[in-house]
Amino acid sequence: MKTRVCIVGAGIAGLSSARHLQGEQVDFVVLESTNYVGGTWRYDPRTGKDENGLPLHTSMYKHLRTNLPKQAMELYGFPIPEDMPSFPSWKIYYEYIKAYTKYYNLYEHIKFLHEVTLIKRKDNVWQVSYRHVITNEHFQQEFDYVLVCTGHFSKPNWPDIPGQATFRGKIIHSHDYREPCEFKDKRVLVVGAGPSGMDIGLDVAEVSRRLIHSHHLKVNFRTPFPSNFIKKPDIKELTETGAIFVDGSFEEIDSIIYCTGFEYYYPFLDESSGLTLDPHHVTPLYRYMVNVRQPTMLLLGLVVRACVVAAINAQARYAAALVVGNFTLPPEEVMMKEWQQRADAVVAKGRPFSDIHLLAEKEDQYYADLSAESGIDRVPPVLFKIRTLDTEAKLENLYTYRDYVYTIVDNDNFIRRYEPPAQKECCGP
Numbered sequence: 001m002k003t004r005v006c007i008v009g010a011g012i013a014g015l016s017s018a019r020h021l022q023g024e025q026v027d028f029v030v031l032e033s034t035n036y037v038g039g040t041w042r043y044d045p046r047t048g049k050d051e052n053g054l055p056l057h058t059s060m061y062k063h064l065r066t067n068l069p070k071q072a073m074e075l076y077g078f079p080i081p082e083d084m085p086s087f088p089s090w091k092i093y094y095e096y097i098k099a100y101t102k103y104y105n106l107y108e109h110i111k112f113l114h115e116v117t118l119i120k121r122k123d124n125v126w127q128v129s130y131r132h133v134i135t136n137e138h139f140q141q142e143f144d145y146v147l148v149c150t151g152h153f154s155k156p157n158w159p160d161i162p163g164q165a166t167f168r169g170k171i172i173h174s175h176d177y178r179e180p181c182e183f184k185d186k187r188v189l190v191v192g193a194g195p196s197g198m199d200i201g202l203d204v205a206e207v208s209r210r211l212i213h214s215h216h217l218k219v220n221f222r223t224p225f226p227s228n229f230i231k232k233p234d235i236k237e238l239t240e241t242g243a244i245f246v247d248g249s250f251e252e253i254d255s256i257i258y259c260t261g262f263e264y265y266y267p268f269l270d271e272s273s274g275l276t277l278d279p280h281h282v283t284p285l286y287r288y289m290v291n292v293r294q295p296t297m298l299l300l301g302l303v304v305r306a307c308v309v310a311a312i313n314a315q316a317r318y319a320a321a322l323v324v325g326n327f328t329l330p331p332e333e334v335m336m337k338e339w340q341q342r343a344d345a346v347v348a349k350g351r352p353f354s355d356i357h358l359l360a361e362k363e364d365q366y367y368a369d370l371s372a373e374s375g376i377d378r379v380p381p382v383l384f385k386i387r388t389l390d391t392e393a394k395l396e397n398l399y400t401y402r403d404y405v406y407t408i409v410d411n412d413n414f415i416r417r418y419e420p421p422a423q424k425e426c427c428g429p
């Protein structure tokens with residue numbers, strides 16, 4: 001009997017997994033709850049529920065351009081078009097994902113509108129329950145492997161700020177941010193300084209009267225922020241009409257956008273999966289993805305602070321190599337130890353345990369390790385180097401870091417030149 005593989009989700013992780021299982025002696029299916037590929041890269045102007053009553057998965061906003069140059073977002077073996085801008089809009093990058101899906105005939109493997117509702121370990125197999133989201137017909141099927149590719153930028157992490165319920169203006173989470181129009185001439189409070197907080201803050205500041213940015217990140221942003229952009233520390237309390245900050249200052253506010261991140265959310269994973277699930281971390285995972293207690297289950301794409309697409313794609317290739325038997329995993333104790341060492345390091349540094357998913361400076365070594373173990377082609381070191389310089393450029397100026405054009409010379413080297421756009425679309429200060 002052929003190995004049976006269930007891939008849950010048709011975003012970049014699910015699609016790359018399918019692509020690399022394609023043509024192997026494996027029976028696989030991709031179950032996707034929406035009617036689309038590309039997951040979070042598909043912009044949807046709506047918020048709330050979709051046409052089938054499911055919570056909208058995508059967190060994409062209209063003006064998003066990638067925060068990494070295109071070279072760092074290439075899917076293995078499928079060259080990024082020469083004429084693609086260096087930092088494409090979501091729209092252009094989404095076309096690339098669709099082209100990939102079509103080129104490898106992946107559509108025929110995807111069961112669209114099928115939502116996975118329960119994954120259980122029973123009698124040494126995975127029992128996967130799923131339903132058709134329109135007809136509500138239920139199915140159950142057995143699999144040898146499960147690749148969980150459902151993303152983790154969908155379920156908002158809501159802060160609990162005193163006075164939140166008394167605030168009379170509108171509060172949204174970045175998951176529901178689509179475009180700046182509704183904030184025109186308003187006084188808007190953006191909370192959080194992650195990638196979305198910075199990006200959405202600048203997007204809204206283009207039209208808002210004031211943009212109050214509250215965060216505690218101790219990073220020296222050297223961006224020349226416009227005069228309507230005001231930095232504040234953490235919020236102490238919200239009132240009916242505004243916010244009091246921990247430094248005692250007060251600001252009148254019309255609307256709030258929480259850019260406070262997302263939760264890991266796997267409502268379909270039964271306890272028998274052996275994973276410990278927390279909104280801020282999923283453990284224990286060997287190599288950031290293999291479920292140590294049930295190593296025929298892999299969770300892709302949980303890594304943060306990395307060239308996420310390259311990392312996900314390498315994980316998909318590793319997963320495929322594992323499934324077809326190109327390598328075998330070490331015994332459970334060894335896998336547990338690899339995880340434990342990383343866990344200990346996070347604790348020793350006094351960092352929040354969510355850092356267990358952080359690649360950051362370990363990114364390049366991660367690629368080396370994945371390849372050494374599984375035999376997959378290594379993600380070249382040049383990508384890590386590009387990301388490092390891109391991060392520097394962001395600190396320098398959030399308005400201009402996307403004006404750099406990167407050219408890869410070889411696996412270790414690249415060149416970068418500055419090419420300001422002829423006509424600046426976004427007017428800045």
Ligand SMILES: Cc1cc2nc3c(=O)[nH]c(=O)nc-3n(C[C@H](O)[C@H](O)[C@H](O)COP(=O)(O)OP(=O)(O)OC[C@H]3O[C@@H](n4cnc5c(N)ncnc54)[C@H](O)[C@@H]3O)c2cc1C
Binds near residue numbers: 031059268309
């Ligand atoms: C706003 C935003 C900007 C980003 N910008 C960049 C960037 O510039 N560069 C970069 O490298 N990365 C970026 N990322 C990271 C991005 O998450 C990854 O690039 C990548 O798209 C993640 O792919 P994924 O397949 O893991 O998840 P997703 O794209 O989230 O796909 C998951 C899929 O699983 C499906 N699904 C979920 N639950 C179920 C279920 N129960 N049953 C069936 N199907 C289900 C969903 O419908 C979805 O199609 C960004 C993310 C966000 C949110």
Ligand SMILES: *[C@@H]1O[C@H](CO)[C@@H](O)[C@H](O)[C@H]1NC(C)=O
Binds near residue numbers: 021024320
């Ligand atoms: C498994 O290894 C063979 C031989 O190196 C290779 O041709 C094949 O692509 C690999 N398969 C996967 C899914 O990695």
